[in-house]
Amino acid sequence: MTTTATPRQPDRPTVRLGLRENRLQFTLLVVVNIAVGGLVGLERTTVPLIGTDVFGLTSDLAVFSFIIAFGLTKALTNLAAGALTARFRRRQLLLTGWLFGVPVPFMLAWAPSWSWIIAANVLLGLNQGLAWSMTVNMKIDLVGPARRGLATGLNEAAGYTAVGATALLTGYLATSYGLRPVPELLGVVFVTAGLALSLTVRDTAAHVALELAQHPEPPPGDEKTGLAATFVRTSWRDRSLRGASQAGLVNNLNDGLTWGVFPLLFTDHGLGLAAIGLIKGIYPVLWGIGQIPAGHLADRIGRKPLVVTGMLVQAAGLVLALALLSLPLLAGVLSAVVLGLGTALVYPALIASVSDHAHPAWRTNALGTYRFWRDIGYAAGALLAGVLADSLGLNATVIAAAVLTAASGLLAARWITEHTAR
Secondary structure, eight states, X not given: OOEEOSSOOTTSOXXXXXXXXTHHHHHHHHHHHHHHHHHXXXXXXXXXXIIIIISOOOOHHHHTHHHHHHHHHHHHHHHHHHHHTTTSOHHHHHHHHHHHHTTHHHHHHHOSSHHHHHHHHHHHHHHXXXXXHHHHHHHHXXXXXXXXXXXXXXXXXXXXXHHHHHHHHHHHHHHHHOSSSTGGGXXXXXXXXXXXXXXXXXXXXXXXXXXXXXXXXXXXOGGGTSHHHHHHIIIIISHXXXXXXXXXXHHHHHHHHHHHHHHHHXXXXXXXXXXXXXXXXXXXXXXXXXXXXXXXXXXXXXXXXXXXXXXXXXXXXXXXXXXXXXXXXXXXXXXXXXXXXXXXXXXXXXXXXHHHHSOTTTHHHHHHHHHHHHHHHHHHHHHHHHHHHHHTOHXXXXXXXXXXXXXXHHHHHHHOOOOTTO
């Protein structure tokens, strides 16, 4: 549905909500998010092995510490991003995110110690928290309520397809040129492109104002739209938002866990860097591409069926990794396929569900809170993986992730409801 603002000012173009009406800006933001995803994709294959092979780390928890640093920083930045949009324009925050990302590929390529890798992941978390959050928010602003599922699906598809393609490419580069510095220097391309393209993006404040003016419900008072009130509402008081938040957390918990565990698990079973890169690439590529039809489907049949089904499919994918481990390449590939498809169902549906249940006046804070809990999952997954792997082994760690993921899907089935006014 297309909506048009009332009388156009002579010096300003007409502001409209809709995917077709804003296709040029929307497409530009999709390309920007390809660069955002590519930058984090640098780490999917090589960094756990840099920890063990280059810096000689023997504790799994120490190896996974870079994921903990990334997840905590990204989660806190997501939370702050919602509040920051009240003081700064989305475009300004997008550009700031890219400035944080500039040193990352160089630090990964030539870090003299593991602490430099940790520091690079703090900067990467700031980059991802600001840049990815703003591309999501700006796309939602542009399309309006009727196409939120498709908009978020396209955004996440671009980002996670780039994650997977970069993970695959870095695996092959590492096979030919070593773990460092060649694979990491791909990030220079992503940083340069992302920063340059973000300079041409127009801000979406006028689109937010238009949706607010047309929203059927009046905006709540200021005391109900602030970060503190929205955090409590999204985290617990609102049943559906609570269900989405816990599902997002567990979804990224199993991603953070497999990010660290799978390279070590499959290396222990005889696979080389190219095969590990293939496994680590397939998962986010399918996760990315699958979000386009999944986002469209979420607009047609609702958010909840995709969330519940996707979480249960992911649990099955984790079980597959162990059930077929005597054939490690087959186990890794099939697990990656099932995990990718399951995550593709979940990701756009959760973001769209949060957007559905949040008034435009506090939607950025709600999305920031949801993304906080979702990306805390990276840190929680890496921490859980480190503790369990050191004490019980890698296999027990994967089993724990499968159980938690299935339980989260059942909670989502109980708590999430569809937004009838969509």
